[in-house]
Amino acid sequence: MAWHKNLHTWLGEYLQQSLAKFSKPSPYFDNIHVMFCVADHYEPYVLKVDDAKAKERVLYWVNNLPLLARRHTDSYGNNYKHNFFYPAEEYQPELLEYLAGLCQSGFGETEIHLHHDNDTPENLQRTLLDFKDTLSNEHNLLSKEKQTGTIKFGFIHGNWALDNSHPTGRHCGVNCELQILDDTGCYADFTMPSAPDITQTKQINSIYYAVDDPTRPKSHNRGDNVQVGGTKNGNLLLVQGPLSLDWRARKRGVFPGIENGELGGGRPPTLDRFKLWLQQQITVEGKPDWIFIKVHTHGALERNAAVLLGKEMDIFLSSLKLFFSSSNNLHLHYVSTREMYNIIKAAEAGESGNPEKYRNYRIVSLMSATK
Numbered sequence: 001m002a003w004h005k006n007l008h009t010w011l012g013e014y015l016q017q018s019l020a021k022f023s024k025p026s027p028y029f030d031n032i033h034v035m036f037c038v039a040d041h042y043e044p045y046v047l048k049v050d051d052a053k054a055k056e057r058v059l060y061w062v063n064n065l066p067l068l069a070r071r072h073t074d075s076y077g078n079n080y081k082h083n084f085f086y087p088a089e090e091y092q093p094e095l096l097e098y099l100a101g102l103c104q105s106g107f108g109e110t111e112i113h114l115h116h117d118n119d120t121p122e123n124l125q126r127t128l129l130d131f132k133d134t135l136s137n138e139h140n141l142l143s144k145e146k147q148t149g150t151i152k153f154g155f156i157h158g159n160w161a162l163d164n165s166h167p168t169g170r171h172c173g174v175n176c177e178l179q180i181l182d183d184t185g186c187y188a189d190f191t192m193p194s195a196p197d198i199t200q201t202k203q204i205n206s207i208y209y210a211v212d213d214p215t216r217p218k219s220h221n222r223g224d225n226v227q228v229g230g231t232k233n234g235n236l237l238l239v240q241g242p243l244s245l246d247w248r249a250r251k252r253g254v255f256p257g258i259e260n261g262e263l264g265g266g267r268p269p270t271l272d273r274f275k276l277w278l279q280q281q282i283t284v285e286g287k288p289d290w291i292f293i294k295v296h297t298h299g300a301l302e303r304n305a306a307v308l309l310g311k312e313m314d315i316f317l318s319s320l321k322l323f324f325s326s327s328n329n330l331h332l333h334y335v336s337t338r339e340m341y342n343i344i345k346a347a348e349a350g351e352s353g354n355p356e357k358y359r360n361y362r363i364v365s366l367m368s369a370t371k
Contacts, residue, residue: 005196010204014244017205021281029289033331033355034278034324035340036074038263038308039190039241040299041113041156042084044095047301051092057300058095062102064309069107072317075324075331076356079106080317082299082308083337085113085156085190088131093138100139104367109336110141112186115158119173121180128184136366143187143338143363152187152363154337156296160194164217167198176214178236187363188341189220189236190294193243193260204243205280207292207344209234226348228286239340241294242277261295265303268312269295271319284347290355292340338363 044054065082072080084099099110112131116124135141136151143152161171163178174180181189194200203222210220211234224233241261249257259276263269277293284290299308307313324332331354335343339359346358360368 006198006200007196009198009200010193010195010202010243013202013204017280021279029329031329031331031354032289032291033333034291034293035333035335035343035355036293036320037081037083037295037335037337037340038299039083039154039156039294039296039337040085041158041296042086042099042300043090043113043298044092044300045087045090046298054090054092054095054300057302057305058098060302060305061299061309062098064305065102065107066105068309068313068317071314072321072334074334076333078334080334081106081336082108083154084108084110084299085154086110086135087113087115087158088127089115091131091134096135096139096141100141103141103365109143109338109365110135110139111154111156111190111337112142113156113158115171117171117173121174121176124174124177125180125184128180128186132185140366143365145363146360147362150185151366152185152338154341155181155186155189155191157189157191160191160197160199162189162191162199163212163219165199165201165220169217172217175217175219176212178210178212178219178234179214182212182235186236188337188344189238190241190296190337192220192238192240195243195258195260200243201240204240205282206238206240207282207284208238208240210236210238212236225285226344228284228347228350230285230348237341237344239292239294239337239344240282241296242280242282244276244280246276248272261293263295263297263304263308264299264301265307268307269316271316271323274316274320274323284344287347290343290347292344294337294340335359336365338365 159171164172208223210223245256246259342361343355346361
């Protein structure tokens with residue numbers, strides 16, 4: 001897809017954000033805490049492979065993720081971890097058991113991904129509830145709310161078309177999807193950014209609540225930022241990853257590239273990219289010393305897995321360690337998307353200090369709950 005495609009959907013917002021940062025110097029904090037996670041649209045059957053190839057892809061992760069994760073810890077000794085958003089339509093019990101083993105060993109967590117098309121509200125709700133029950137009851141995956149015991153899940157929409165946001169009406173079909181996600185137990189959506197895809201929202205580099213309008217698509221195009229002292233103000237919490245122009249990756253030597261937080265073959269993680277993610281300052285409003293960086297990948301694909309589990313990721317994670325250890329006021333936290341949500345909610349509630357205390361603030365992993 002051309003670098004400039006659909007730039008109109010978000011460039012104005014980006015320029016406004018950039019001008020605001022330029023005109024207002026960043027305040028100094030004794031401690032800045034950075035929460036970092038990789039959200040994987042994990043599709044073992046992508047490109048319509050057979051069961052044997054899908055299993056081979058999963059076993060590659062089972063064999064190699066622990067080797068990588070054990071070598072790299074954050075500022076508080078937590079090992080690197082990975083977030084597998086597994087597609088409901090690709091359910092295969094054996095593959096989920098392999099992922100459950102990785103999660104049980106502390107190397108990641110599993111959430112829900114979904115590709116659908118020309119769907120109905122009734123079928124969507126049934127699909128989400130059935131898959132949520134399967135993951136929690138059959139594989140002890142997902143999480144539960146501490147106060148109520150309700151099973152909760154994080155979500156990524158296939159083909160980026162959350163809330164029927166593709167203008168052709170493809171890849172979804174349900175205008176009330178945000179409401180259904182809320183009703184079925186979704187704690188947060190991690191789909192965005194989707195640029196350069198046409199489904200990209202106007203609102204970028206934000207953590208916000210979207211109110212569903214069941215009469216129209218793309219209700220999450222804008223929403224109210226989560227803020228300290230606030231409460232849930234909408235149907236669904238959206239946690240966006242970084243989106244910006246990148247003048248160091250020029251096209252034709254003139255035009256800036258797009259930095260959308262995608263990792264994989266041809267787009268390896270680097271310290272320079274991380275610094276650009278950091279500059280987007282994705283925070284809870286009123287809590288600028290806690291920064292949230294969520295990047296994404298399609299990690300089952302061989303060309304991407306080779307980067308995410310190989311030398312390039314190893315070098316990146318080592319460089320992160322050096323970058324953070326060389327600063328007295330920067331602190332790195334490797335988190336799951338569930339833990340990121342918990343720390344966001346802690347910030348919203350006005351909690352302060354070290355975010356390590358809030359990894360299990362509202363919802364806990366079913367695996368840790370049964371230990």
